[in-house]
Amino acid sequence: METISACIFDLDGVVVDTAKYHYIAWKSLANGLGFDFTEEDNERLKGVSRMRSLEILMEIGGVDLDQETQLKLAAKKNEEYLEYILKMTPDEILPGVKTFFEDLKAKGIKIALGSASKNAMTILEQLKLTSYFDAIVDGTHVSKAKPDPEVFLKGAELLGFEPANCVVFEDAEAGVEAAINGGMRCVGIGSPDVLNKANFVVPGFEGFSFETMESGLNK
Template sequence: MTIQACLFDLDGVIVDTAKYHYIAWKELANELGFDFTETDNERLKGVSRMASLDILLEIGGLTFDDEKKQQLATRKNDRYVEYITRMQADEVLPGAKDFLTELRAAGIQTALGSASKNAPTILERVGLTPYFDAIIDGNSTSKAKPDPEVFLKGAEALGVKPANCVVFEDAEAGVEAALAGGMKCVGIGSPLVLAKANLVVDGLHQMNVALLRKSFSQTT
């Protein structure tokens, strides 16, 4: 394949905002009268906001009507947004900015493919907006990963065929979305969790254009 574009998930690949989700959920749980641990939080990974709230309420043994649940979900999200609007450039994960810079120098386009509706805010706060040719977020998609919609829209925005794209993902559902879209995928994290990815590394600090081309130039 000829690599013409790289598409990136945001959380866990470019930045780590998971800690802010956890803090916001924990504060909500404490307000409702129960604790929410990091172990509990593992159940929320890759889960939508409302489904996450249902899990949280299950843990607390609480039941509310839909209107109240919407209020609680909004309260959690407002608090999360407060945290991310204070993010700084030093919260970019190791190697991310260097790799993005190298890709652009090599003429390889870049796009962000994230379910987060707050992705543009986060990129702006950490100073990475200029490093992406296209940003596809939760405001422009309707289907969650493992549906490939977000990555297919990214490829379309760049004018690149899916077969010429490599996706960088840290979640199993994201890897499945990339493959379902006809793209290659680099997993960021555990080889056990991301076994379906074509290549798995610890983080973008281990990536460079030479490795990218070596890994995928002979694949079909």
Template sequence: MSTIKACLFDLDGVIVDTAKYHFLAWKRLADELGINFTEDDNEKLKGVSRVRSLEIILELGGKTLSEEDFNSFMTKKNDWYLEYVDQMKEDEILPGVLDFLKALKAEGVKVALGSASKNAMRILNLLNITDYFDAIIDGTSVSAAKPDPEVFLKGAEATGTTPAECVVFEDAEAGVEAAINGGMRVVGIGEEEALGKANIVVPGFANFSVEDLKKALA
């Protein structure tokens, strides 16, 4: 497995499903603004920043906010999201992820997180998996949003590897594009139709091993 020196993981939808908590928090905020917000609408927020997410919700409702109110609602949404997140338990790690991380460590492959979330450390600590990561690049250490490759390039740098030696695991189209833009191979986690640009697409880690990864990218 000499050609794969590091595996870089997105957080939401790859390691854990926090999308439901984001939805609950955005729904609560939309209700307060008098905007109808559905789970289908929530799909439009996948992989985009908090600022852009609120802009999309306001567009859906045909509303505008002052800068002060906009910032206030962003803070409120994050506070509500963290209320939900802080109740997370280790059993919310997605199926097969823990075994996959353990197998990578056993192979001597570097493991890094590459997430836009500013709450990544908090979530990893709640799930008790922080120690599996050699590097954590999150929303506090990057300025450019995916599909810009900054988060993954910093992950490669932090693990002492080159982009060509990295494999990225992503569930969002913007994340897949970020990996490609960074010159990395990428495994899409989810549906083929949304993630078709990835080198391979798998539904999750439940039936996917490090051996499968080696074979797929050989």
């Protein structure tokens, strides 16, 4: 089994739960267009880019909008979402995440962010987590959405390690596929039913350590 030299983390749903803020902003947009948008509908937007999310929203509502309107609505949704994340505090870091980061640092393991979010830096600053990351790759650095592995491959490259030496942490199916497509091992955060392509799955980081990760990946 290849040595683990680096860990690459998705942001939303792994380090922090910003999904609720995305949901509120998308729901508000859908309501403005005259249809409802449920939490179940929102599951389809996980790990998907902003413009693709809008396309899915339009499919759900059966609406057809020109490109200019789409861009305006995507910007409006982002403005509303930003209002929420600018009020975030370190209390919103998911349980066990910080302890796990500290465990990795103590063992000399490099840490990168691999997120489709264009607001990743703002969120990390609000959470006071920026200093934990040796490399940050977000939606402003990549052009291909997951399951394309671009975001994770860039993270590995910035850290100076081969994909085989990197472990990705993901909560979305498309993200797990992106890790595998990039030749990396993947720990799923969430439900084994949804993330069944991951090397192994845990519900979250509480009580999770480097040793837990190693033993889970070596099964």
